[in-house]
Structure formats: structure tokens, C-alpha cells
Amino acid sequence: MDIDLFETSYLHPAPAADALENLSMQIRRLVRALKKASPDHELVRSVPEYMSRRGYWQASDCLRGNNERGNDRPILDMCCGSRMFWFNKSDPRGVFSDIRSETHELCDGRALHIRPDVVADFRRMPFVNNQFPVVVFDPPHLARAGEKSWMRKKYGVLDKNTWRDDIRAGFSEAFRVLRPHGVLIFKWNETHIPIGQILPLTDHHPVIWQRTGKGDRTHWVVFVKGEHHV
Numbered sequence: 744m745d746i747d748l749f750e751t752s753y754l755h756p757a758p759a760a761d762a763l764e765n766l767s768m769q770i771r772r773l774v775r776a777l778k779k780a781s782p783d784h785e786l787v788r789s790v791p792e793y794m795s796r797r798g799y800w801q802a803s804d805c806l807r808g809n810n811e812r813g814n815d816r817p818i819l820d821m822c823c824g825s826r827m828f829w830f831n832k833s834d835p836r837g838v839f840s841d842i843r844s845e846t847h848e849l850c851d852g853r854a855l856h857i858r859p860d861v862v863a864d865f866r867r868m869p870f871v872n873n874q875f876p877v878v879v880f881d882p883p884h885l886a887r888a889g890e891k892s893w894m895r896k897k898y899g900v901l902d903k904n905t906w907r908d909d910i911r912a913g914f915s916e917a918f919r920v921l922r923p924h925g926v927l928i929f930k931w932n933e934t935h936i937p938i939g940q941i942l943p944l945t946d947h948h949p950v951i952w953q954r955t956g957k958g959d960r961t962h963w964v965v966f967v968k969g970e971h972h973v
């Protein structure tokens with residue numbers, strides 16, 4: 744049974760703000776302890792999600808523990824999806840962020856889990872400036888996909904009216920949260936939109952640029968945050 748403890752609040756007067764803050768801090772500690780003991784426990788994901796959704800925690804609070812421990816998670820994946828391209832999908836160095844948290848069944852019966860550590864929009868991320876040495880940005884690249892298609896489930900789809908502004912904002916956020924001389928790994932597949940329309944959405948210039956995949960349509964582009972970017 745899914746009991747919503749906070750739904751019983753009508754039975755009691757609302758707790759004072761400092762009591763709520765204290766309670767929220769205790770819950771954070773419990774989640775951190777549970778994560779150490781049992782990283783795959785369902786509550787490790789669902790409690791922070793619940794607390795963020797109900798406005799008790801900012802998304803950034805979910806990461807506060809890492810900052811307290813001295814930034815021991817140096818890689819931000821801004822839109823991790825199901826982490827397909829990660830060697831280790833539970834790499835302890837990664838902060839996994841995406842706009843959605845959901846599970847789907849693929850046509851072959853396998854489950855597709857999109858379970859970010861932080862549910863956040865890459866256009867306005869809840870991280871402080873100059874924080875990460877490495878950022879990974881693999882936004883949706885499809886301009887269209889069937890409503891129920893596995894492509895949509897795996898990769899998401901661009902908004903046909905706002906995609907330029909969305910990707911531009913994503914680049915801007917990536918460079919904001921990157922440390923000076925930090926590395927941005929950007930991936931783009933130009934099945935629908937050529938890379939030539941994407942790179943002008945940032946003022947930064949790539950350091951390394953490699954095409955791969957079917958028809959050379961997938962681009963891996965590496966940027967370094969620094970003064971001399973033109």
C-alpha cells in the first residue's frame with residue numbers, strides 16, 4: 744500500500760518551518776544511509792523524487808550530500824535517459840539528470856528504466872556555477888517520432904517550435920555549471936536536423952569533433968570551457 748504520510752497533515756496543525764527543515768534534513772540523512780547500505784533500494788529513488796515533487800526539497804538538495812563530501816561526483820549527465828552509453832550505469836562518479844523518471848516495456852519485452860538521480864530541466868539546472876569538471880549533453884535529436892514508438896521512449900523528441908531555444912539554453916547551462924577548463928561531451932545524431940544547425944547555438948567552438956555510426960550521422964563533439972573559445 745502506498746501511504747502518503749504528508750496527506751495526513753489536515754489532522755494536525757502545520758509544523759513550524761524549522762521543524763519541517765529539521766525533519767527534511769533527517770530524511771536526507773536516512774536516504775543517504777540507505778543509499779550506502781542498499782544503493783538499489785526503491786526508496787533511494789522514490790523518496791527524493793517525492794520530496795522534490797511536493798516542494799519539500801529543491802532538486803539541488805538531492806545532491807547536497809555530494810557537495811558536502813567534497814564534490815566526489817565529477818561528471819554531470821544533463822539528460823541521461825536510460826544511460827545506454829555508460830559503461831557502468833551506476834558509475835558512482837556520475838550525477839544523472841533527466842526531465843523524466845519512468846519505466847517502459849520495449850517491444851522485445853525488456854524494461855527501459857529512466858531513473859535519474861535528479862529530475863531537472865537542462866534549460867534551467869539546479870546546480871551551482873563552475874561545479875563539474877565533466878558534463879555530458881546528449882539531448883533529443885529527433886524532430887518527430889510515433890506517439891508510442893520505442894524511439895520516443897528511449898530518446899525523447901524535440902519540440903518543433905522551441906528546439907533551437909531549448910538546445911541553446913542547454914549549451915548555456917552546460918558551460919555555466921562546468922568548471923574553467925572543464926570538458927563538455929556533446930552528442931548529436933543528424934537523422935532529422937543537420938549538425939550545422941546545432942553548433943551555431945553556442946558561441947563555444949569544439950576542440951575535437953568526430954563522426955561515427957550509420958552514414959556518419961552521429962557526431963561526438965568535445966568542448967573545453969576556457970577564455971579562448973573562438
Ligand SMILES: C[S@@+](CC[C@H](N)C(=O)[O-])C[C@H]1O[C@@H](n2cnc3c(N)ncnc32)[C@H](O)[C@@H]1O
Binds near residue numbers: 841857
Ligand atoms: C538522446 S536521449 C539520451 C540518451 C542517453 N544519453 C543514453 O545513453 O541513454 C535524450 C534525453 O533527454 C531527455 N530530455 C528531453 N528534454 C529534456 C530537458 N529539457 N531537460 C532534461 N532532459 C531532457 C529525454 O527525456 C531523453 O531521456
